Amino acid sequence: MSDHGFGLVRPLPGNGLVAYEGGLLLVCDPGEGTADDLLDALRETAASGGDGRALARRAAQVLAANMAGDPATCAVAGPVGGGGVAVLVSGSAAATITTHSGETRLAGSDSLTWADRLVTGGVDQVELSLPGAGAPPEVVRFDGGIVHGGGLVGDLTDQPVAHAPSRPLTSEMPATGYHLEPDLVQQPSQPQVERPPYPLADQPPVVPAPPVGPPPGPPSGPQEAPFAAPVEQPPAFLQEQPPPLPDPHQHFPFEDEPPAGGTADQPAPPHMGQPDHFDQPAPPMLGQPDHFDHPGPPPPQEQQADHGDRPLVYGVDCKNDHFNDPRVPYCAVCGIALVQRTLVPYKGPRPALGVLVLDDGTALPLESDYLLGRDPERAPEVAGGTARPAKVTSPDGSVSRRHLRVALDGWDVNLVDLGSVNGTQIQPPGDPNFYDIPPNEPVTIAPGTTVRVGVSRTMRFEAHRG
Numbered sequence: 001m002s003d004h005g006f007g008l009v010r011p012l013p014g015n016g017l018v019a020y021e022g023g024l025l026l027v028c029d030p031g032e033g034t035a036d037d038l039l040d041a042l043r044e045t046a047a048s049g050g051d052g053r054a055l056a057r058r059a060a061q062v063l064a065a066n067m068a069g070d071p072a073t074c075a076v077a078g079p080v081g082g083g084g085v086a087v088l089v090s091g092s093a094a095a096t097i098t099t100h101s102g103e104t105r106l107a108g109s110d111s112l113t114w115a116d117r118l119v120t121g122g123v124d125q126v127e128l129s130l131p132g133a134g135a136p137p138e139v140v141r142f143d144g145g146i147v148h149g150g151g152l153v154g155d156l157t158d159q160p161v162a163h164a165p166s167r168p169l170t171s172e173m174p175a176t177g178y179h180l181e182p183d184l185v186q187q188p189s190q191p192q193v194e195r196p197p198y199p200l201a202d203q204p205p206v207v208p209a210p211p212v213g214p215p216p217g218p219p220s221g222p223q224e225a226p227f228a229a230p231v232e233q234p235p236a237f238l239q240e241q242p243p244p245l246p247d248p249h250q251h252f253p254f255e256d257e258p259p260a261g262g263t264a265d266q267p268a269p270p271h272m273g274q275p276d277h278f279d280q281p282a283p284p285m286l287g288q289p290d291h292f293d294h295p296g297p298p299p300p301q302e303q304q305a306d307h308g309d310r311p312l313v314y315g316v317d318c319k320n321d322h323f324n325d326p327r328v329p330y331c332a333v334c335g336i337a338l339v340q341r342t343l344v345p346y347k348g349p350r351p352a353l354g355v356l357v358l359d360d361g362t363a364l365p366l367e368s369d370y371l372l373g374r375d376p377e378r379a380p381e382v383a384g385g386t387a388r389p390a391k392v393t394s395p396d397g398s399v400s401r402r403h404l405r406v407a408l409d410g411w412d413v414n415l416v417d418l419g420s421v422n423g424t425q426i427q428p429p430g431d432p433n434f435y436d437i438p439p440n441e442p443v444t445i446a447p448g449t450t451v452r453v454g455v456s457r458t459m460r461f462e463a464h465r466g
Helices: 035-047 052-064
Strands: 008-021 024-028 074-079 085-090 094-099 102-107 114-119 123-129 145-155 312-317 346-349 355-358 363-365 370-373 388-391 404-409 412-417 424-427 443-445 450-453 457-462
Touching: 008 035, 008 123, 024 035, 024 052, 024 123, 024 145, 035 052, 035 074, 052 074, 052 085, 052 114, 074 094, 074 123, 085 094, 085 102, 085 123, 094 114, 102 114, 412 424
Parallel strands: 370 388
Antiparallel strands: 008 024, 008 145, 024 074, 074 085, 085 114, 094 102, 094 123, 123 145, 312 346, 355 363, 355 457, 370 404, 404 412, 412 443, 424 450, 450 457
């Protein structure tokens, strides 16, 4: 997919209204009052060079301004700069996004308001449909405009093939007298010399023939006799005869058999006796090593088990018995310095890692994971019991139904943007700028970080527990 739109768009038969302009798709019910506002949003976004994310934001504003009755039936989609497609569906509309790894289906009926998603990772096709839409004819192509139909199919695989660049002309090559492309030069083949895989015992080693004639260089002084190097003799160890093989009929005494010509009371030669360590006591069995030569924490069965549902993590106690992250220099409760050399890490119930304070004053204690969004109660993480719901809405409709997950990992607080259309940004402590976090990837934040959810909602991570 290119950043300028879809390669091929086909309309679906139906009684709705479909539009394709500036690489952006829109389907809606013409009998509803939001149709004109949605078409204006499509035109204005396309005229300003906006992408699918900007279109979804404008469509959400139109839907948020018309929430008096039932949700309007519509769907929009468009490419996003840098790769991916932003999709929003509402009411009875639906969307199917086909990627390299499978299909993603969004239905407006699954949400109390609307559903949106930013899909990345190799998008092949996007289909927006209204109720009663038919199959797209293969011979029909939609190049742009507004027509009647039941939906649109944008095929992103029908793109012009990028040809590989040709070789540069001779005038663009380096100005040298002799120039060849390295990959066009054929290297001369070296003759292969067959050698035995191992030296033969009955053959002398191969010695190169000495040079015959005078050494190189101009002669100096009186002429000398022609130079002839002496023939090198094989090394001495090759001239020696190998020791004879032992007689197969020779008798070797057993370990407890006295040597020939002696008695059993005679001591055995040193090489015939048992090793000295056989008559020494075995070393004691080593137990588990002590941690840093200090007495460790009590075994798990002796620890207090009354910690509720809080997970067990490795930590250290300050002098006031406050359980802390072993990586920090000061206690998070009383502020006393933690001398790492005298601390013994052990597993204990993790305390709250702080709070997330929203811009409206709502405080979320960081004791477990949270699912933030416009309609978090329907999220599968909340239904499965792995996260708590935290409802966050905005007047501009920029917060997705399932927008952001706050995931606790050990002593770390991670943010995972769940493919929201308007994204999530963070402002590290002491930094005046906001930065987008990638979708579906955990990002660890530090205390003092400000988080922007969508366009207008913010919250701050405070780590003070005392």
